[in-house]
Amino acid sequence: MLSIGDLSKRTGVKVPTIRYYEQMGLLSAAERSEGNQRRYERQDLERLAFIRHARDLGLDISAIRELIALSQHPHQPCGNVDRIASEHLKSVRDKIEKLKKLEQELERIVSHCDGDHAIEDCYVIRSLSDHGLCDGEH
Amino acid sequence: MLSIGDLSKRTGVKVPTIRYYEQMGLLSAAERSEGNQRRYERQDLERLAFIRHARDLGLDISAIRELIALSQHPHQPCGNVDRIASEHLKSVRDKIEKLKKLEQELERIVSHCDGDHAIEDCYVIRSLSDHGLCDGEH
């Protein structure tokens, strides 16, 4: 039996966050010690690792709740699971695209600034003020 | 003189967001009409465009506040301006790296799932549960 602190150390999820996940219904309410402290088992460790992993992947809490619910009806076809993951893949790709544009623009802005002239002539400030100096859309 | 609605239409920033920026000290308190409604001038339009552009680039409010403060001392050298933009560029690059790893992992997950078998065999669920199945770190 693990305390909440043990669980935290093993998964890297902070203690208040574990309690928060319980409150959000991602973890079922843990057993309690005589003194009312949470006690966990291996299953809970796995569940929390699942949640953490999914959060790292950027899935939001409702998507994770959905996946957990699906995984508890194991004889259903897994089309929905595939759908959730595919949707998420799309959104990750969108994010990458947007960030790449930002990267280009910031590179361009920074490369014009040698850090050694007066602010009134600074390209960073000028280009932030004037969208017309940008190469692309954003 | 522009109303807050005009300003909103011209910049694409929603009305409550403009008021929020004023509250956060990014926009100075606007002049008021006799009936206490905000009235803006061209300068305010430019300032708001600057803020919007910087937000689009992902700079947070405190960074923007810093840039605005710096831009009000136009004869100082612009090293700090460069620093803020460079730091942000670095964090954008980090995010891109992380998201690319996620993209690969999700691709791998989705490609294993044809949406047509039972959940108990589904690779999505298995690999989310078991971090050991991942290719890389995240």
Added chain:
DNA sequence: TTAGATATCTCCAGAAACTATAGGTTTGGA
């Protein structure tokens, strides 16, 4: 000029996913 529609005002609450604090109780090791 006046009625009615639209825009604005302030203040407050909510969304997401935590994080932190306060004040009190339990546990585990010397």
Added chain:
DNA sequence: TCCAAACCTATAGTTTCTGGAGATATCTAA
């Protein structure tokens, strides 16, 4: 047995907005 560390609950704060309620102002058309 004692005390520090960990735990408990409840509540508030974080960030960047967004939306609503209820009251007031402004604009337009008749």
